[in-house]
Structure formats: C-alpha cells, structure tokens
Amino acid sequence: MCLSIPMKLVEKEDLAGVAEVDGVRREVSLMLLPKPPQLGDWVLVHAGYAISHVDEEQAKETLDLLHQAAKAGALDWGSEK
Amino acid sequence: MSDSMDFSALRRGLEDPAAGGAMLKRIEELAATIERPVTLMEVCGTHTHSIAAAGLRRLMPSNVRLVSGPGCPVCVTPIGWVDRAMALAAREDVIVTTFGDMMRVPASHGTLEESRAEGADVRICYSTRDALQIARDNPEKKVVFLAVGFETTAPTIAAALEEAERENLPNFLVLAGHKTIPEALEALMDNNDVKLDGLLCPGHVSVIIGSDAYAPVATAGLPCSVVGFAPNDVLAGVAELLAQLANDKPAVSNLYGRVVQPDGNPAARALLDKFFVQTDSDWRGLGIIPRSGLELKVEFAHRNAALLEVDLPVAREPKGCRCGEVLQGTIDPPECPLFGNGCDPEHAVGACMVSSEGTCAAWHRHERLALSSPKS
Numbered sequence: 033m034c035l036s037i038p039m040k041l042v043e044k045e046d047l048a049g050v051a052e053v054d055g056v057r058r059e060v061s062l063m064l065l066p067k068p069p070q071l072g073d074w075v076l077v078h079a080g081y082a083i084s085h086v087d088e089e090q091a092k093e094t095l096d097l098l099h100q101a102a103k104a105g106a107l108d109w110g111s112e113k
Numbered sequence: 114m115s116d117s118m119d120f121s122a123l124r125r126g127l128e129d130p131a132a133g134g135a136m137l138k139r140i141e142e143l144a145a146t147i148e149r150p151v152t153l154m155e156v157c158g159t160h161t162h163s164i165a166a167a168g169l170r171r172l173m174p175s176n177v178r179l180v181s182g183p184g185c186p187v188c189v190t191p192i193g194w195v196d197r198a199m200a201l202a203a204r205e206d207v208i209v210t211t212f213g214d215m216m217r218v219p220a221s222h223g224t225l226e227e228s229r230a231e232g233a234d235v236r237i238c239y240s241t242r243d244a245l246q247i248a249r250d251n252p253e254k255k256v257v258f259l260a261v262g263f264e265t266t267a268p269t270i271a272a273a274l275e276e277a278e279r280e281n282l283p284n285f286l287v288l289a290g291h292k293t294i295p296e297a298l299e300a301l302m303d304n305n306d307v308k309l310d311g312l313l314c315p316g317h318v319s320v321i322i323g324s325d326a327y328a329p330v331a332t333a334g335l336p337c338s339v340v341g342f343a344p345n346d347v348l349a350g351v352a353e354l355l356a357q358l359a360n361d362k363p364a365v366s367n368l369y370g371r372v373v374q375p376d377g378n379p380a381a382r383a384l385l386d387k388f389f390v391q392t393d394s395d396w397r398g399l400g401i402i403p404r405s406g407l408e409l410k411v412e413f414a415h416r417n418a419a420l421l422e423v424d425l426p427v428a429r430e431p432k433g434c435r436c437g438e439v440l441q442g443t444i445d446p447p448e449c450p451l452f453g454n455g456c457d458p459e460h461a462v463g464a465c466m467v468s469s470e471g472t473c474a475a476w477h478r479h480e481r482l483a484l485s486s487p488k489s
C-alpha cells in the first residue's frame with residue numbers, strides 16, 4: 033500500500049493540482065512537497081498527494097519498470113493506494 | 114542452481130533478462146564466497162508481491178533465503194484495533210472511511226465488509242481527501258478515517274488533519290494506527306527466532322524517512338539496501354547485501370537514488386510531527402515495540418476517534434492462524450496447516466491472506482504452483 037506512481041503535473045492552482053500519466057488524470061494535493069512545483073514537473077503520487085519530485089528521466093525509467101512489473105503481474109496496479 | 118536454470122519466470126518480470134542474468138551470476142559468486150546460510154528480509158508489501166510474482170525466491174543460490182517481514186500495514190494491525198474500527202462503524206453517528214485493503218481483514222467477529230453489508234456506513238477512499246469531502250457533505254455525522262500505514266501514508270493523514278483544522282471542519286476524525294519501520298527493524302534484529310543477515314529496505318517509505326534513517330541498523334551490524342520494486346531492483350539489492358556481507362562492511366546503500374534522498378522529505382515529516390507523537394505500539398506477531406507507532410497529540414484530542422465510546426469485544430485471534438510467525442519470517446506460509454486448506458484469498462482466516470501485499474496472499478497467488486512442481 034506504499035506504492036507511489038510518477039505523474040506529470042498538468043494543472044496547478046495554489047496547493048491543488050492535476051497530474052497525468054498514461055492518459056489518466058488525477059487531482060493531487062501539493063502540500064507535502066518540500067519545494068513548490070512548476071507546471072510540467074514530474075512528481076511521485078501516493079494516495080492523492082505528491083510526496084516528492086522526480087526528474088523526468090527518472091520518472092520515465094520508473095514508469096517503464098512499473099509497466100513491466102505490472103505486465104508480469106508483479107505489481108498490483110489496481111490496488112495502488 | 115544448475116546451468117540449465119529456467120529464466121522464464123524472471124523474464125516475465127524483466128525487459129532485459131541479460132541484465133537480470135548477469136546480476137544472478139554475481140549473486141551466485143558472492144553467495145559462494147560467503148558459504149554459510151544467509152537470510153535476507155524485505156519489509157515492503159510491494160517487494161513481497163514482486164519477489165513472489167517474478168519467482169525470485171527459486172532463483173536464489175541454495176544458501177540464500179529471502180523472507181518477508183512485517184511490511185504489509187494491514188497485516189501488522191492488531192486485531193483489537195480492527196475490533197475498534199468495527200465498533201465505530203456500528204455507531205449510528207459515525208461514517209467509517211478507509212483504504213480498500215482494510216475491508217476484508219478479519220476482526221474478532223466479522224469484517225468491515227460484512228458490517229457494511231449489514232447496514233453500517235463504511236466507505237472506501239482512494240485518498241484522505243475523499244474522506245474530507247465526505248465530512249463536508251455530512252456535517253451531522255462524525256467521519257472517521259482508519260489511519261493505517263507506514264511513513265509513506267502517514268503524512269497524507271497529517272495533511273488531511275491540517276486541512277480539517279484550517280477549514281474548521283469539526284467532524285473529521287482519525288483512528289490512528291500508524292507504524293514506523295526503523296523501530297520495527299531494530300526490534301527484529303533483537304529477535305532470537307530469526308537471525309537476519311541483511312535488509313532490503315522499502316523504497317517508498319524511504320522517500321519520506323530518507324536512507325539515513327537506517328544508519329542505526331547498519332551501525333548495529335546489519336547490511337541495508339534501499340531498493341525499488343521491480344524484480345531487477347530487488348536482485349541488485351540482494352547482490353549489494355551479499356557484497357557487504359562478503360566484505361564484512363555493513364552500511365546503508367541507496368540503490369533507489371532516483372527517488373530516495375538521504376534526508377527523505379523533511380516537509381512531510383514536519384507535518385507528521387505537528388500532529389503525531391511516537392508511541393509504543395502493538396504489532397501483530399511482533400508484540401509491543403517501543404516508539405514504533407504514531408498517536409495523535411493531546412491538543413488534537415478532538416480529532417481522535419479512539420476517544421469515542423464503543424463496546425469492544427474480547428479480542429479473539431483466528432484459530433490456528435500463524436500470521437505472527439509469518440510476519441517475523443520464522444515460517445514460510447505453506448508451513449501453516451491452514452494455507453490453501455481452509456485459508457485462501459477468497460476465505461481468508463488471517464490478515465496475511467487478505468491484502469495482495471500480505472505474505473500468505475503473495476505465496477498463494479504465485480508460489481503455490483511452484484511448490485508442487487519440481488525446481489527447475
């Protein structure tokens with residue numbers, strides 16, 4: 033239940049944002065981030081909150097691994113919290 | 114492991130089996146130099162799941178044993194706590210809100226899912242922000258969030274508390290059941306039933322607490338490696354731990370540097386500190402571990418659902434369930450007589466069979482067939 037997903041910040045107003053990955057958009061709170069994000073930043077999202085920054089390259093690498101692992105059934109993408 | 118080893122299980126989990134193969138070769142070489150039996154523990158439900166699904170356990174050299182520790186938050190939640198959650202759900206004036214994993218965890222009598230079927234107002238949330246919205250929409254009810262989880266999840270509860278305070282939303286409460294990982298690791302090191310030789314540290318807990326949080330464990334002599342959740346990440350972590358053992362140089366190595374900083378996320382920890390204090394906490398299977406839980410500070414008593422009056426039953430552990438030993442890594446799930454024989458994911462007897470991250474569930478889903486077929 034600690035699984036967190038890298039997503040790209042596509043909308044932002046104050047501490048509320050919308051993040052997107054694989055065409056899925058989700059509202060996220062930005063209040064736990066150590067430094068304020070910019071639009072277009074990649075963040076790690078856990079249970080509706082961005083919990084850290086990730087740079088784009090790292091985000092893509094992590095996503096690749098997630099996709100592979102999900103394909104192999106090594107990850108319960110569905111129960112992601 | 115023979116040369117004709119079947120890599121198909123691994124291949125399913127790795128885009129680049131050559132890289133995985135090279136890592137396995139390194140693992141074999143290191144294991145051979147160490148000679149003695151080595152037990153490595155992970156404490157992350159996502160690792161449990163990943164290791165089982167990719168069949169990594171079977172690919173280990175004969176002297177390397179991978180065990181799962183108390184890494185599934187709902188599995189380590191003691192039964193009395195679940196009883197309290199059920200009792201809160203039974204109150205007319207309460208709406209219980211929870212992450213989905215909690216719904217099917219057996220309490221002394223029934224589950225939250227059964228309570229809901231019988232009419233209790235229990236709602237599944239993806240985020241604490243959903244629970245806040247339910248509180249705004251139902252001002253006449255107390256909306257209680259079941260706050261389980263480790264350091265990854267706990268800040269999202271603190272953030273919701275912060276919002277509720279700011280908005281002056283009086284009817285949002287939490288039942289705090291958070292546990293902290295470093296204290297549990299220290300307790301496991303002192304456990305005489307299982308001798309650990311290395312730790313695969315949880316990736317996303319470490320995003321918050323930072324890799325430095327494991328320094329006391331490493332200083333006490335146990336190799337630590339912070340790793341991500343893909344099978345290749347896990348293999349790299351195993352190789353790292355074996356290298357530390359072979360050189361007799363226990364340390365904290367961070368192999369998940371792409372997201373984990375040495376000092377973690379200080380902003381998230383500051384918010385945690387605003388609302389919670391460390392407290393002794395009861396872990397299923399491990400008992401009370403000093404300072405391993407988070408409890409609401411007294412100044413936020415108005416948010417503390419543990420202070421609401423309820424009738425609690427006498428806590429009754431499921432008969433025959435050996436979750437406690439599974440959570441400490443002293444037995445593997447098939448050693449429980451009920452495994453696949455009265456206890457399965459459809460009809461879970463113990464918490465470890467409920468969540469997909471539970472050790473018994475992961476074994477049931479992925480390793481049962483492997484157990485009955487000869488090792489390749």
Ligand code: SF4
Nearest residue numbers: 435436449456463473
């Ligand atoms: S198989 Fe079921 S009964 Fe046995 S330890 Fe696991 S959860 Fe408990």
